[in-house]
């Protein structure tokens with residue numbers, strides 16, 4: 001039996017083809033159903049439209065769920081390393097991010113001014129570290145979802161508040177909260193302790209107390225306000241245990257602006273694998289390094305150092 005559909009039906013059908021969102025599509029499909037004459041000839045078509053609506057509703061539900069489970073702490077790593085700034089309230093985490101990156105984090109003279117993570121890129125020589133500012137951690141408060149980021153981070157930069165006469169206690173609270181989540185700084189997690197606001201009175205005493213408390217970890221005194229960072233970027237690089245390696249093709253110079261970031265201890269073959277699987281067939285490589293070696297033949301197992309340049313020979 002013919003469906004005998006009215007002309008407006010075909011018009012709406014054209015609209016449907018242009019519709020983009022599930023909501024738009026659902027409303028047009030409903031209109032189509034209402035326009036359609038109801039008789040035996042349209043039974044199959046009616047059923048098809050109803051199935052389409054059902055599918056679209058399911059899609060909508062799935063998207064809603066996805067949005068809900070996406071945490072603001074779900075931040076993909078960019079640059080040479082992901083470094084998460086943590087610490088007690090008001091210690092200067094946000095000012096640190098605003099000072100050392102182009103990103104803006106709200107910094108204010110009262111605690112709990114940061115409620116959500118903020119990301120920025122910090123330059124160090126020819127590479128960049130991804131810095132993430134986070135809300136404060138105290139005995140009473142640690143934002144839900146931050147744990148995932150702490151597990152994933154390459155380095156935790158703990159910032160203490162040197163102007164607080166209970167700076168050591170506040171840091172100990174942070175440390176306790178981390179331990180509850182099985183994060184032991186300096187053991188299963190690379191970390192650097194800094195004490196900020198070294199421009200304020202009493203900060204030196206706090207520094208000595210904290211140094212005594214964390215004997216196995218370096219404590220770096222800084223003053224963001226006075227732009228005194230005590231070589232912190234270099235210390236970050238060293239603590240991360242990474243090296244920069246460059247590759248070149250015979251007859252041309254290496255691109256020194258584009259280092260390959262490798263773990264300390266990586267071998268020639270690891271870099272080959274990183275660059276392209278074709279280089280896994282390499283027979284040997286030639287090496288240039290910062291100590292003045294030029295074009296030395298090295299084998300697959302040769303262990304690399306920061307600044308090494310490789311030329312693969314297949």
Ligand SMILES: Nc1nc2c(ncn2[C@@H]2O[C@H](COP(=O)(O)OP(=O)(O)OP(=O)(O)O)[C@@H](O)[C@H]2O)c(=O)[nH]1
Pocket residue numbers: 087088089090091092093094095096106107108109110111112113114115134135136196197198199200222223224225226
């Ligand atoms: N004197 C002095 N004040 C500083 C220094 N660094 C930050 N401050 C001040 O400390 C206050 C807190 O700074 P924020 O950057 O908001 O601190 P925060 O750690 O992000 O604070 P929360 O987000 O609440 O955890 C602000 O008034 C800053 O200007 C410093 O090196 N010296």
Ligand SMILES: [Mg+2]
Pocket residue numbers: 093094095106107113114133134135
């Ligand atoms: Mg803040």
